[in-house]
Amino acid sequence: MDFARLTAKLPYLGWNQQQQSAWRDGLKTMSRSALAIFSWGVVTGLAMGKSVLSTEQALAMTLFVFAGSAQLAALPLIGAGFSVFTILITAFIVNLRFVIFSIGVQAHFSHLPAWRRAILGYFTADFGYLMYTSRFPEVQAVTERKKDSHYRTHFMYGLATGNWGIWQAGSILGILGASQIPDDWGMEFAGTLALIAVIVPMLDHRAARWAAIVAAIVAILTYSLPLKLNLTVAILAAIVVGVLADRSPKAMR
Structure with a gap:
C-alpha cells in the first residue's frame, strides 16, 4: 500500500x-x-x-x-x-x-x-x-x-x-x-x-522569415559590440520586425 x-x-x-x-x-x-x-x-x-x-x-x-x-x-x-x-x-x-x-x-x-x-x-x-x-x-x-x-x-x-x-x-x-x-x-x-x-x-510564414533576415543582418552589422550585445540587439530587432510584419498582412511581401 x-x-x-x-x-x-x-x-x-x-x-x-x-x-x-x-x-x-x-x-x-x-x-x-x-x-x-x-x-x-x-x-x-x-x-x-x-x-x-x-x-x-x-x-x-x-x-x-x-x-x-x-x-x-x-x-x-x-x-x-x-x-x-x-x-x-x-x-x-x-x-x-x-x-x-x-x-x-x-x-x-x-x-x-x-x-x-x-x-x-x-x-x-x-x-x-x-x-x-x-x-x-x-x-x-x-x-x-x-x-x-x-x-x-x-x-x-x-x-x-x-x-x-x-x-x-x-x-x-x-x-x-x-x-x-x-x-x-x-x-x-x-x-x-x-x-x-x-x-x-x-520559417514557414512571412513574419518569421522577415524576423530571421533582419536578425541576421543586425547581428552582423553590430558584431563589434562588447559582451555579445549584438545578439541582444538582433533579438530586439527581430521581435519588432516580426510583430510589424504579423500585424500588416499587406506589407513586407
Whole structure:
C-alpha cells in the first residue's frame, strides 16, 4: 500500500493514460530533431572538454547550466580569467532570448504552481519552445484544459525530457571524448550547421522569415559590440520586425 502511494506521486507512473500518452507524444516529437540536438551537445561538450575546466567541472556545467550558447560564450572568459560578474553578465545577455520564450508560453502554463513553472523553465530550450508553439499557437481555455486532463502540459513535459536527455547524452560524450579528438578537425561549426538545418524549415510564414533576415543582418552589422550585445540587439530587432510584419498582412511581401 505504501509502495502504491509512492508510485502515485512519481512522474509518469502517477499519471493517467492520457497524460502518459501526451508525454510520449512530446518525446516522439522532440526525437525528430535528435540528430541536431545531439550534434550541438557534442560540439559544446568538446569545447568544454578542451577548455581550462576539469572533467568534473565540465560535467557540472553541462548538467546545471544547460545552455549551450551561454556555455560557449563563457568558456573563453573563464580561460582568460575574467571576473565572475563579467561572465554572469555575458551569460545573461546571451540567454535573453529565453525571456522572450517565457513570455510566449506564460499564458499556456499560468495554471501550474510556481515550483512547477520554475522547473519547466529550466528544462525549456529553443527546440521545446518552437515545437510547442508550432503545435499549440493558441492558449487553451480552462474548460478544455480540464476536459483533456492537461494534455498540453504533459506534452511539454515530454518535449523537455527529450531535449534535456538528448542534449546531455551528446554533451557528456563530447566532454569525455574531447581528449581523443584532434584540434584540426574543425568540429566547431558542426553544431551551428545542425541548428540551421532545423530552424530554416520552421520559417514557414512571412513574419518569421522577415524576423530571421533582419536578425541576421543586425547581428552582423553590430558584431563589434562588447559582451555579445549584438545578439541582444538582433533579438530586439527581430521581435519588432516580426510583430510589424504579423500585424500588416499587406506589407513586407
